[in-house]
Amino acid sequence: NAGVTQTPKFQVLKTGQSMTLQCAQDMNHEYMSWYRQDPGMGLRLIHYSVGAGITDQGEVPNGYNVSRSTTEDFPLRLLSAAPSQTSVYFCASSRQGSNEKLFFGSGTQLSVL
């Protein structure tokens, strides 16, 4: 019963570096999404996908790329990390859309120095 698996759990980057946060789910969910959580801001949607090959922007997409080549995987790429991207990142999935229960990964704490 893996559910939603995020890796890594912690990461420190230098400004300008790139990296990919991995997200995988084993529930055959069509909908997957990425959120960032900042103190006092709640969770804000970065990108989401309603199925393989389909992605769209959320509230705060700048500086991030995503792709959805399979139903299971939804990686989040930081192209050139900035200190403003220091945050906790959550991947979440549901059977179909955000009207249903979202299953969350355990989060990635990212620090950009």
Add this chain to the structure above:
Amino acid sequence: AQTVTQSQPEMSVQEAETVTLSCTYDTSENNYYLFWYKQPPSRQMILVIRQEAYKQQNATENRFSVNFQKAAKSFSLKISDSQLGDTAMYFCARPPQGGSEKLVFGKGTKLTVNP
């Protein structure tokens, strides 16, 4: 912009007592969904309760229940018989008007249950 407002940044309650967390939102839709999510210190986000707006009956899940006031656009969470394990951040959330794919969260209420 679609908003979900949680007006209580922090709350505390004694173990075994009842506490109510407030949430208001804006919409002109008639049918929509509302959620409460819990984030304990472990950081894992967990769905607490889900309400469908067209249903008159307030949703309940064991010690958790909602007071859904559709006309007032209010969606409060009541926790009865509070337990130490209820200590967490609680987030109210709803999909924005016209789009079910983008869940919008409130800024959260930090609840502390004291022994």
